[in-house]
Amino acid sequence: MGNKIEVLDLNAGFGSTHVLKNISINIPKNRVTAIIGPSGCGKSTFVRCLNRIHELVPSAWVNGRVLLDGKNIYDSDVDPVDIRRRVGMVFQKPNPFPAMSIYDNIAYGPKIHGMKAKLDEIVEDSLRKAALWDEVKHRLKDSPLSLSGGQQQRLCIARALAVEPEVILFDEPCSALDPVATAKIEDLILELKENYTIVIVTHNMQQAARIADFTAFFLMGELIEYGETAQIFENPRDKRTEDYITGRFG
Amino acid sequence: MNMLSRKAMDRLFTFFCIASTALAIIPLGSMLYTIFVKGFSVISIDFLTKLPTPAREAGGGFGNAIQGSFIVVGIASIIGIPLGIGAGMYLAEFPNSRLSRIVSFTADVLTGVPSIITGIFAYLLIVLRFGGFSALAGGVALATMMIPFIVRTTEEAMKLVPAELREASLALGAPRWKTSLAVVLSTARFGIITGVLLTIARIAGETAPLLFTAFNNRFWFDGVMNPVATLPVMIYTYAISPFEDWHAQAWGSALVLVAMILVLNIGIKLAAGRRW
Amino acid sequence: MKLRVPSFSILNGKSWKFTHDTLFQIFLGVISIISVIVLAALLLRELIKGSWPALSTFGLEFLFSTAWNPVTGEFGALPFIYGTIVSSMLALLIGVPLSLGIAVYLTEIASSRVRAILSPVVELLAAIPSVIIGLWGIFVLAPFVREHLAPPLMNYLGFLPLFKGPAYGYSVLTAGLVLAIMIIPIISSVSREAILAVPSLQKEGALALGATRFETIISVVLPYAKGAIFGAVMLGLGRAIGETMAVTMVIGNNPQIFTSLLHPGYTMAAVIANEFTEATDDVYLAALIEIGLVLFAISMVVNIIARVITWKYLKLEEGLS
Ligand SMILES: Nc1ncnc2c1ncn2[C@@H]1O[C@H](COP(=O)(O)OP(=O)(O)OP(=O)(O)O)[C@@H](O)[C@H]1O
Ligand SMILES: [Mg+2]
Numbered sequence: 001m002g003n004k005i006e007v008l009d010l011n012a013g014f015g016s017t018h019v020l021k022n023i024s025i026n027i028p029k030n031r032v033t034a035i036i037g038p039s040g041c042g043k044s045t046f047v048r049c050l051n052r053i054h055e056l057v058p059s060a061w062v063n064g065r066v067l068l069d070g071k072n073i074y075d076s077d078v079d080p081v082d083i084r085r086r087v088g089m090v091f092q093k094p095n096p097f098p099a100m101s102i103y104d105n106i107a108y109g110p111k112i113h114g115m116k117a118k119l120d121e122i123v124e125d126s127l128r129k130a131a132l133w134d135e136v137k138h139r140l141k142d143s144p145l146s147l148s149g150g151q152q153q154r155l156c157i158a159r160a161l162a163v164e165p166e167v168i169l170f171d172e173p174c175s176a177l178d179p180v181a182t183a184k185i186e187d188l189i190l191e192l193k194e195n196y197t198i199v200i201v202t203h204n205m206q207q208a209a210r211i212a213d214f215t216a217f218f219l220m221g222e223l224i225e226y227g228e229t230a231q232i233f234e235n236p237r238d239k240r241t242e243d244y245i246t247g248r249f250g
Numbered sequence: 251m252n253m254l255s256r257k258a259m260d261r262l263f264t265f266f267c268i269a270s271t272a273l274a275i276i277p278l279g280s281m282l283y284t285i286f287v288k289g290f291s292v293i294s295i296d297f298l299t300k301l302p303t304p305a306r307e308a309g310g311g312f313g314n315a316i317q318g319s320f321i322v323v324g325i326a327s328i329i330g331i332p333l334g335i336g337a338g339m340y341l342a343e344f345p346n347s348r349l350s351r352i353v354s355f356t357a358d359v360l361t362g363v364p365s366i367i368t369g370i371f372a373y374l375l376i377v378l379r380f381g382g383f384s385a386l387a388g389g390v391a392l393a394t395m396m397i398p399f400i401v402r403t404t405e406e407a408m409k410l411v412p413a414e415l416r417e418a419s420l421a422l423g424a425p426r427w428k429t430s431l432a433v434v435l436s437t438a439r440f441g442i443i444t445g446v447l448l449t450i451a452r453i454a455g456e457t458a459p460l461l462f463t464a465f466n467n468r469f470w471f472d473g474v475m476n477p478v479a480t481l482p483v484m485i486y487t488y489a490i491s492p493f494e495d496w497h498a499q500a501w502g503s504a505l506v507l508v509a510m511i512l513v514l515n516i517g518i519k520l521a522a523g524r525r526w
Numbered sequence: 527m528k529l530r531v532p533s534f535s536i537l538n539g540k541s542w543k544f545t546h547d548t549l550f551q552i553f554l555g556v557i558s559i560i561s562v563i564v565l566a567a568l569l570l571r572e573l574i575k576g577s578w579p580a581l582s583t584f585g586l587e588f589l590f591s592t593a594w595n596p597v598t599g600e601f602g603a604l605p606f607i608y609g610t611i612v613s614s615m616l617a618l619l620i621g622v623p624l625s626l627g628i629a630v631y632l633t634e635i636a637s638s639r640v641r642a643i644l645s646p647v648v649e650l651l652a653a654i655p656s657v658i659i660g661l662w663g664i665f666v667l668a669p670f671v672r673e674h675l676a677p678p679l680m681n682y683l684g685f686l687p688l689f690k691g692p693a694y695g696y697s698v699l700t701a702g703l704v705l706a707i708m709i710i711p712i713i714s715s716v717s718r719e720a721i722l723a724v725p726s727l728q729k730e731g732a733l734a735l736g737a738t739r740f741e742t743i744i745s746v747v748l749p750y751a752k753g754a755i756f757g758a759v760m761l762g763l764g765r766a767i768g769e770t771m772a773v774t775m776v777i778g779n780n781p782q783i784f785t786s787l788l789h790p791g792y793t794m795a796a797v798i799a800n801e802f803t804e805a806t807d808d809v810y811l812a813a814l815i816e817i818g819l820v821l822f823a824i825s826m827v828v829n830i831i832a833r834v835i836t837w838k839y840l841k842l843e844e845g846l847s
């Protein structure tokens with residue numbers, strides 16, 4: 001098992017706010033890595049640095065290295081658009097494109113990347129992988145807003161899968177969902193790790209314990225502790241990690 | 251002050267507020283009533299489709315003015331809508347550039363330009379240069395009025411699109427231009443269409459910009475470089491004429507114009523309320 | 527800990543690439559320059575160029591001369607500037623209290639059902655084209671002023687030069703009334719926003735102390751909202767100054783300065799509308815365009831003030847006017 005992503009000495013922030021401080025972390029291939037930590041500690045900023053979405057905020061800055069399969073994604077010869085295709089993202093609130101049909105939501109990405117042949121197949125395949133096909137196959141032309149929140153989130157996952165990414169970043173994908181929909185997404189993530197490398201930000205420690213192979217604990221922009229999930233939860237080495245997972249702060 | 255007179259003051263004030271509202275509604279009611287009563291008897295198929303006749307000669311209509319209004323507003327839309335939407339998109343997509351700030355301020359200033367001034371402008375720019383009053387000049391005058399409103403309405407509609415949608419598209423590896431066209435613009439389209447239609451309703455009744463641009467014409471439209479009759483200018487000309495029957499026709503065309511504008515206005519607002 | 531400066535490849539210019547996105551930005555940038563900046567510049571240039579013959583002949587005197595006699599070639603803008611100022615002030619004098627009354631009624635007094643019906647009705651007034659208001663002004667309002675409004679004013683206030691007879695239907699007073707009707711929608715709707723922006727805690731505080739509604743509005747609401755309301759008034763003033771058709775149709779179009787509001791007058795916009803197509807010689811036309819330039823300058827100043835103020839207090843977006 002190799003590392004899909006290696007982060008070396010990453011610093012990032014907005015204007016004069018320094019959010020991420022000297023983060024170095026290896027993210028293993030075909031595993032689920034969870035990022036936990038109190039609100040505002042920089043979890044979202046961190047994952048957004050992994051697909052170069054962070055830099056789209058006008059005041060944002062970043063330096064350090066993020067190696068994807070050994071190649072620094074911040075090198076000047078790298079096209080951020082290509083990185084964003086290879087590293088997909090699912091957001092906190094389900095955000096399907098409201099002006100497009102369910103079908104077009106999924107087809108949007110492949111069309112952009114010139115995968116115009118077999119569009120129907122790609123759409124069906126992505127929806128199946130996201131465990132949504134059976135629920136929507138008869139209403140592909142409908143508006144995505146007619147779906148429930150959980151279905152919308154799976155649609156967003158299908159949309160991300162359709163461009164054949166290698167890594168998928170989940171930024172608190174279940175925080176807007178009820179427990180049943182949450183369980184479905186969690187099952188889905190466990191299935192997806194066969195073929196994808198997954199990073200998931202979560203506030204919910206049970207969720208991290210249930211699905212993650214590795215867990216990283218962030219505090220005020222620093223990586224405090226990183227290891228196998230079982231070790232982090234059962235046997236934390238750092239006092240601050242222990243305090244956090246036992247609910248003594250955060 | 252004792253309690254009694256304090257209460258009295260309060261009553262008086264409430265009465266003042268109610269009376270103010272009534273005083274604003276009375277003229278509106280009077281206008282709509284008069285237009286309907288005086289205009290309705292004039293309206294007929296002939297009136298809507300025939301050419302005007304000289305004063306004191308029975309029959310005739312405003313067909314050419316109705317046609318001309320559509321043409322001049324159409325020309326203004328062809329010029330104003332693409333330019334306005336383009337500039338509005340720029341303001342929404344690149345809000346932090348220096349150009350954006352200058353454009354935004356200038357567009358605001360332009361919304362306050364008196365309508366008669368846009369008429370002078372189009373006169374100097376088009377009529378003087380191309381040797382005569384023309385439908386084109388009228389269209390340019392109205393487009394000048396339209397553009398700042400369309401810029402604003404486009405910008406606002408696009409800024410209402412949640413940032414997450416934009417990010418979702420970018421995170422799929424879509425380039426920025428594609429994101430703003432396929433996601434932001436298309437999500438904002440209802441807002442933009444509403445704004446554009448309201449702007450059209452607003453300029454369709456403008457008279458001052460047309461007085462010495464589109465001018466007037468007693469015949470049907472015959473080319474964009476020739477003068478053309480429009481409803482508002484006809485209403486004005488007929489209203490200030492000394493002839494009784496022209497006054498009556500002015501009311502008739504006022505009814506046509508008001509009906510079109512109100513239907514457009516109310517229709518758009520109802521439709522927008524239901525989110526189409 | 528030292529803060530390192532941004533180090534994006536795109537920002538430090540190492541590899542600035544000409545992409546479709548750059549093209550897109552340039553394309554939209556060019557459109558916005560053409561449709562807004564070039565338009566404004568062209569507008570200013572044409573007005574100055576067009577009025578140059580008059581500007582260079584009459585100089586500043588143009589603004590202060592009361593003679594307007596195209597036949598003898600005498601041109602002075604003062605009667606029009608005076609008429610514009612007097613009719614706009616009259617419009618504010620009538621329109622502002624009414625607009626505030628409406629704003630208070632619709633925010634604080636009316637039930638939500640009444641409000642839902644009446645506020646679109648007041649806004650409907652803004653959708654009526656000015657030529658139609660002028661038409662109504664000629665045939666309904668002007669006769670009403672001559673027969674029912676002017677006589678009592680002359681009877682009771684005739685000792686004031688402002689209300690000296692004889693009364694004409696087409697008069698500065700009629701124009702002021704028409705303008706008041708036309709500025710009420712904008713002033714009342716912006717004032718409503720301003721009143722709604724007053725924190726309810728402040729209002730409740732005053733009410734809890736036993737203040738009546740009137741006292742609360744006078745002592746809490748209006749002071750809090752006064753900045754934005756001032757902006758609303760300026761927006762209305764900008765409207766009134768530039769309004770053309772309705773005024774042209776009812777003011778009587780007489781280029782003489784009368785003190786009496788019951789006499790006819792003339793405004794800058796009206797003289798342009800009325801005489802532009804008749805202006806056969808170049809200086810006459812240029813004089814009218816120069817009046818246009820003055821009108822443009824005045825309404826720009828008023829509008830910029832209005833916008834700066836309403837933005838500051840309400841972060842109000844365009845779309846109301
Ligand atoms: N656009 C922005 N501009 C300036 N500062 C920002 C911006 N976005 C986030 N921040 C700041 O960066 C820090 C980290 O934010 P981030 O969103 O990464 O936290 P988080 O760990 O994801 O929190 P949460 O659990 O609440 O999502 C916070 O202090 C936040 O205030
Ligand atoms: Mg977050």
